[in-house]
Amino acid sequence: MSDRPFCRRCGTLLTERVPAGDHKPRWCCDACSFIDYDNPKIIVACIATVGDRVLWIKRGTPPKQGCWAQPSGFMENGETPEQAAARELFEETGAVIDPAKLNLFLVGSLPAISEVYLVYYGELDDFQVATTDEALEIRLCDESEAPWDQYAYPEVIEATRQFYRDHAKRSYGVYRGRYVDGVNTIERVN
Known part of the structure; x- marks a missing residue:
């Protein structure tokens, strides 16, 4: 306790x-x-796209400082998950996305650390970004350019690769991800 x-x-x-x-x-x-x-904490992530590319940030703060990921963070009281994902994107990169334009991609859980992840995606209308204390560098990467070997959270690599596959077809599923006892699973639920 x-x-x-x-x-x-x-x-x-x-x-x-x-x-x-x-x-x-x-x-x-x-x-x-x-x-x-x-109770478990809820973390939201925002996969922001521009054309065929996904926005990646080089983390400026712990945990995993100096590694690459998508903008993410803890949901605050009084906001919807979509608002939280849009807020995290803005706080970390200055990029603006309308929460109403975000779509659910993944519901994941890490029971060992009592966290639930909600991952949303959406297209940026205007790619206006700036580095921040939380994002030392910002890149748009297609799947072949993504910094997979420096990914801050290897337990979500398969989910991120699945997003790239869905995005290439512009046909998206909603997935359930689990990371239990070192085993990562992802399955489509719709």
């Missing part, structure tokens, strides 16, 4: 116990009945 000894609502010292109707120990507040659930 995480180390959260005080209630975020009322400040009372929390008690670790299994709440009624639950199956796992949680931090519970006996004063206000708040239950502090420690």
